[in-house]
C-alpha cells in the first residue's frame with residue numbers, strides 16, 4: 001500500500017476570474033520535513049499556499065492530508081485537522097498587545113484553559129517578547145512581529161505549518177534567528193512545514209526539498225541541496 005502520510009497536491013489550479021495563478025501544480029511534502037516553494041514576485045506562491053489552507057478555492061486538482069481529501073473543506077475544517085497558515089504581511093491585530101494577539105489565536109480553537117502555560121512557553125522561546133507582552137503589536141519591530149505571528153500559528157501545535165515569506169522585510173540577523181526557530185520546530189516537534197520565499201538561498205538552507213514556480217507552474221523540484229547547488233536557478237527562475 002502506498003505511503004499516505006504527508007501532504008500531497010495533484011494537478012492543482014487556482015483562478016481569480018481570468019487570471020490563472022496556479023497551473024497544474026503537483027507536489028508532495030513528506031512528514032516532518034521542510035519544503036520550500038520558491039519563485040519570483042507573482043509566480044503563484046501565495047496562491048498555492050492559500051489553496052492548501054483553503055483561503056483560495058482550487059478550481060481543479062486535489063489536496064490530500066495524510067490520505068484524506070481536504071480539497072473541498074473550509075479553512076476552519078482544515079485547521080481542525082492540524083493545518084495552520086501564517087500569512088504574509090504581518091497579519092496581527094496591531095492595536096492589541098502581544099499577549100492579546102496570542103489569546104485570540106488560542107481562543108480561535110476554543111480550547112478553554114491552559115493559555116498561561118502556552119504563553120509562558122512563547123516567552124521562554126522568545127525572551128525579548130516577555131518585556132513587550134503588554135505592548136501593542138503594531139509598535140513591535142518587524143522581527144518581533146514575525147515572532148508573534150509564528151507563535152500564534154504554532155499555539156495549537158499544528159502538524160502542518162504553512163509560512164508565507166517569513167523573511168519579508170527583516171534584517172539578515174533576525175532572518176537567521178527566525179529560520180533557526182523554524183528549523184527547530186520541524187526537528188523537535190516533527191512539524192511538517194511548507195514555506196514560500198522569494199529569497200531562495202535562505203529557504204534552501206533549512207529546507208529538505210524545494211520547488212520553483214514560474215507563472216503558476218512547477219519548473220524545477222528536488223532536494224534542497226541540489227537546488228541550492230544549481231547556479232542557473234537564480235538567474236533563470238527567481239528573477240535575479
Ligand SMILES: Nc1ncnc2c1ncn2[C@@H]1O[C@H](COP(=O)(O)OP(=O)(O)OP(=O)(O)O)[C@@H](O)[C@H]1O
Nearest residue numbers: 016019021039040041042043044045046047048198
Ligand atoms: N485576489 C487576486 N485577484 C486577482 N489576481 C490575483 C489575486 N491574488 C493574486 N493574483 C494574481 O495571481 C498571480 C500570482 O500571485 P501570487 O500572489 O500567488 O504570487 P506570489 O508568487 O505569491 O507573489 P508575491 O511574492 O508577490 O506574493 C499574480 O499574477 C497576481 O497578480
